Amino acid sequence: MPSQNDTAKQFRALHQPGNPLILTNVYDAATASVIAALPTASAIATGSYAIAATIGVDDNALTKAQNLTAIAAIAASARATNPTKPLTVDVQDGHGDASELADTIRQVIALGAVGCNLEDMDATGVLWSVDEAAARVGVAVQAAREAGVPDFVVNARTDVLLTENGTVEEAVQRGRAFLNAGATTIFVWGGPSGRGVSSAEVKKLVDALGGMVNVKMNLRDGFLGVKEIRELGVARISVGPELWRAAMKAFTERAEQVLAIPATNPIYAGISITAVFIDNAGTIILATKWPIIIRRSTFVRSTIARAASATPAQVGVGTQVVIVVVEGETKVAVVHVSVRTQAGALPHPPAGQTAASVWEEDVVNKSGFGVGVD
Known part of the structure; x- marks a missing residue:
């Protein structure tokens, strides 16, 4: 020694x-x-x-x-x-x-x-x-x-x-x-x-x-x-x-990915969902008031894709989903959905079907997402 x-x-x-x-x-x-x-x-x-x-x-x-x-x-x-x-x-x-x-x-x-x-x-x-x-x-x-x-x-x-x-x-x-x-x-x-x-x-x-x-x-x-x-x-x-x-920096980035969605759905880290709601008084309410929770990741991915006439493979890390919801007297109605990936905005749904209708039918009614007031 x-x-x-x-x-x-x-x-x-x-x-x-x-x-x-x-x-x-x-x-x-x-x-x-x-x-x-x-x-x-x-x-x-x-x-x-x-x-x-x-x-x-x-x-x-x-x-x-x-x-x-x-x-x-x-x-x-x-x-x-x-x-x-x-x-x-x-x-x-x-x-x-x-x-x-x-x-x-x-x-x-x-x-x-x-x-x-x-x-x-x-x-x-x-x-x-x-x-x-x-x-x-x-x-x-x-x-x-x-x-x-x-x-x-x-x-x-x-x-x-x-x-x-x-x-x-x-x-x-x-x-x-x-x-x-x-x-x-x-x-x-x-x-x-x-x-x-x-x-x-x-x-x-x-x-x-x-x-x-x-x-x-x-x-x-x-x-x-x-x-x-x-x-x-x-x-x-x-x-x-x-x-x-x-x-x-690496610790922060990984923590943000883990916290972005439930740990049971790690494959969907990086999909950003921003919700903008308008109540029946015309007041804009941001996502902090109406949290959106991914519950069934595969289902949600295909729903996002259908709402934008895309394939599930196009919906991955870097995808941003913007939802506009109007709160009416008796129900919550989805009036607009836009989806943008790293490659740009995805196309609109086929004629006769709106992104909002797909989103409301598949997500709100079938509970792919949970929407509620905190």
């Missing part, structure tokens, strides 16, 4: 300009186990934004105790899955003054970390001066050395571009100071909604800092991928909260 510093040396060696280390940031025990098990993942990295979101707080409100608790769970899960894979952790600005920073480094090392992300802006949005920030990098490096991990990797992040007049030249100045203080790589953050960092600026940083640059990759369309970023000559690529965002 390698020593913790042997693992730190292994991790440090992965930072090669032009052949970058790629980190898919994790945020809980489950995601840590996934990345620890992947043979293509060289190391495990946490991200404070997603950790904070997972426990229901803002990134800037994440406390030292909360972060360390999350890191402890992540470290234990990673160690149980693959005890030799390096772990680097996001400690934000170190959670306090120099003394607190040193304590944070000692605690994450005790949990098994061999590297950290360290920011030069505190939780209140105040940017440390170049000298102060460089000294803090030195504090982290010294604390790691004293804890028996002299090859501990510090990825020093500068948020200078988030300030009103921050420039790439200032980022270079800070990056050089941080490297001189013992940092391994420099991460220049453009902000979640800030100015960003262009390809040309990344190249400038690479040239000025000997390639020891970390770039955060955006997984959305229109942004550079691994190949393009690698060609810029960086030493490290991370994704921050991108995988957390993707997971939340």
